[in-house]
Amino acid sequence: MRKFLLLLLMGLCSVISVAQAAEATRPLEPINRTSPRDTYQSFLAAVQRLEHDYAAYVADKSNAQVPQLRRDLQRIRNVMDLENLPPATRAKIGNAATGYLYDILARLPPLDPASIPGPAEDGTLDEQKLPSRWTVPGTDIQIARVSDGPYAGEYRFTPESIQHLREYYFSIVDQPVLNPRIYPLMHRTQINATGPLIPDALVLSLPESLTGTYYFDAPLWKILAVVIVILSALLIAALWAVTAVRLSRRASLAGRRWWQLTIPLVILALFSFSEWFIVVQINPAGLFATSESIFVSVVSYLTWAWAAWRFIYFIVDAIISSPRIPENSYDAHLLRLIARIASLGTVCIILINGANEIGIPALGLVAGLGVGGFALALASQSTIENLFGGLSLFADRPFRVGESIKFGDQTAKVERIGPRSSRLRARNGTLCTVPNADLARMHIVNYSMRSQCYMDQHIFLRGDSQPDAVRLLLERLRALLLAEPLLEQDKGWPTVRIIGTRDGHIELWVRANVLTSEYDVFLEIQERILLSLLDMLRELDLKLGRPLDAAAVDMPPASPQGIEAAPTQKTW
Template identity: 50%
Template sequence: MRWYRALAVGCCAAWMIVAMNAPTYAMAERALSPVNTSSPSETYQSLVAGIDRLEELYTDYKADKSFEKLREIRYQFGRLRALLDLADVPSANRVKVGNAAMTYLADILVRLPPVDVKDIPGGSPSDKALPARWTIPGTDIQIAKMEGGPQSDEYLITAQSIADLADYYHRVEDLPVLQPRRYNSLHKEHINATGPLIPNWLTSHVPDALKVVYLSTPLWKIIAIAIVAFAMLVVAVLWARLTRIQRRRGSEVRRLGWQFTLPTMLLLLYSIGDWFVISHLNPAGYFATGERLLSTAAFYVVVAWAVWIACYLIAETIINSPRIAGNSLDAHLLRLTARVAAIGSVGAILIYGANEIGIPALGLIAGIGVGGFALALAAQSTIENLFGGVALFVDRPFRIGDVISFGDQRGAVEMVGTRSSRIRAMDGTLVTVPNSDLARMKIVNYSRRNKCLFIHTLALQVDTPPARLRQLLERLRELLAAEPMVEKKDGWPRVRWTGVAVGHLEVEIRAYVQTDNYTKFLDVQESLLLSIFELIEALQIKLVQPRIVSTAGTERIQRQSSESHIDSYTEHTSVSAD
């Protein structure tokens, strides 16, 4: 029999534990259990029970305002909004519209006779086939089964019913209450409620003239929200003046940094003001939805502004590092990347913000796509130049400051933009070349060579003895071989008698001077030319007059002169590129 006694004692202990903790279990289930939308009956019962709980929370909150009790009210509103079909309501307004709809429903249902749960589809175990929709008796308010979407197969109060609730409420608000409730009008309690920072004694001293309701919001709340907005505007204007003063001095990074603080300050002010207005002033109805749409639109515009500046600020911060020259091709590439990133980011933010305030994102993207296609056709050359600029950045045929030859022109590259490149010609004029044209041209970069070419042709008299000519060639080769700056490999340097022209003999001298510094090359060239003329004079060899030099020789002289001119220009206009 001992095991019977042990079993009895254990059962009693278990019953006592369950009995003692039953209120705790009930409270936990009440706080965490989700609303049931599996049938019209469950949806209706969840609605009635939720409204009763909401009134209980309001009563407790009015007796002792606290942030914890306010959070509980918000949580209960959030649970009840799951009973509503708010898919057609802009995301920015779903909280306000849902909360107002719930207070309207509370005041409407309390003026209707109680509905027997067994008469609602799904209220009886025998109900097998549930209808697609059910109408609350005595009203046009419908509970319908959702087809598709995240709430598919749930029974929710329809969007059309939600849109008509305000009109239904105004029709019945003066009718007598037929069911026991804590408030004759939960909607009025809701629109007059304030946050913990606004004590009851302050709202009780508001003049009756300011308690008049406009757009479902008391007039005094509208005035208070206007004062908050004005205070935010004053702070923003003062900060804008400070940033304007600070941007006038310092580097580009400093200027962009101070410029970035303005939208950042606006976002901070928005966060503080939005928290105070929603949590403590609590606007409702049409005024709240309008204010919410306007503030949300302003928020995303300011965020887009901040992101736009941030893209350029990041690029300029990188450019300002010691590794990158401020006017290099890498710097221009970073600025181009920042511009593209800014345009893309701002576009995405504005599209997302438009979707939040009720402008469908897919429709907006489709419209932008059609408009973008039309714009692309109209701005075909601009887009072509943009991609031409990208090709120049990728291929890097030159850097900023390099002297290049393009087409029949030569000059120093000063800037590569999104549409065109700017090149300073040798005569000082500024040439603007479309990127698409420049990307297709043959580009000769004189600044990127690793050595300089020494090339000259001697025109000797045709009666020069062969022995002296041979002696001249040997002495010239010895002269070049003795110069340490002259490259000596692969048959270089070259000294050759190239032929007999009309009235003279041609001796061509070619050598590479191992330096990319043109000033040093000129020193070496000058020394070699002086030694060559001293050698010619010592061998008593005569040169012909320049006027009888052949056409081929003239072309070579002109080419050498042109290259010397370019080299000289390179030396005087060179810029540290990377």
């Protein structure tokens, strides 16, 4: 094997001058795919150009020549119909097909170009006379017109032919070469090629058990090298993950999110470098290269999704960490809800693109999600309803976290507003979890947002009370209210009036606005006023009356939590 490679290198060196001369005198011919003849001849010309460029590269390995080799391979892949393959594997499969096909054609009898359907002798092309497909004589390899897609009307080697090229290659590789080539075994040359950082002398020094043993069309040493590179990247990523987790424990919320974000970013950097080193320097080929490309694509897209998820939460928590937004404020919870929705949508988009990259059709997946999503929406109708209910609560802002509200016949303090439900703490300490859809439909009273408390008292005196005593009671009561500093002093406020006599009783109406949002303060002031009223009644020898029809008096409902605004009350 070593002797074979040495002879091969000597032969390559002998043709460098010829290759350079050809390059100077013959410009790069464009790829023509307008007929089977043009496609066939374009393929041969493009591979011959690749042979010359690779011979120059072997004579003087440098990174400057690698892009030209990649362009040569890209041009060759343009004569192959690879659209049915996953995007992540098209380059690898196309490159392998190049070596297989070139070695097969080298062992077939030379073809007269005139025998291949194409332009007439005068250069005119009658597309109506061209067949839909043409088969290379003596083989099942076909060139066919592409019927649809972006390359409709072009002639390319068919997907079926490309799929079976490896099988055809191994059945004919032992036959003599009938068409002279610089590299009689192009496929073997491909799988042994390396990048500029790996000298050929190092490869030749390896034992034959590593260079001459092939698994999945790759030398054993390349498989081991790829595995070592990937495991090294995973080990470094694991060490960094442990370090980042340890550092995040001592950081703030935004700092913790940053250290968590660095884990997928480091993985992306490591795998990007590893992929470059594997593709450009180790240069795996064949089935092993295809499997490696799929693995790297899966890891890359999963890591990108992870990084996008962490990045969105990092941005949101960095905003929340600013002094203008309290940790448990309404805006903080709104931003976290937006982060959940945005991160979920971003991850879905990245994963769908990744699925398309490795061969799972994204459009079919989206269509399946549409049909399955309809069924899922029916099954999770309440969950979706609660999600939109939470969005409506964030949009309308009827209450904020930490505020006291009344919903239905219950009162509680808001502790959390989630995407599906809200957590409310009742005055007795119990925790209520209420679906957002139910809260959005309820009449909600926000006690924490009130600017004042309203005192409304109806007092009934006996009908035989002395008018002078009643007048004096009104004067003293008005003076008491005016002396209270937290009562609104405005036109008509506070109010103490006789509003009527019914059922033989005198009805007094006492109204006042207490300038406080704290209900406990309001109750304290109201209690002080009512106790003073009882003292006045005792001094003036006035008696409270009892309505003859007690049912006619509207009694206010009791408040077990005791945080409601004072309803209309009647006293007798």
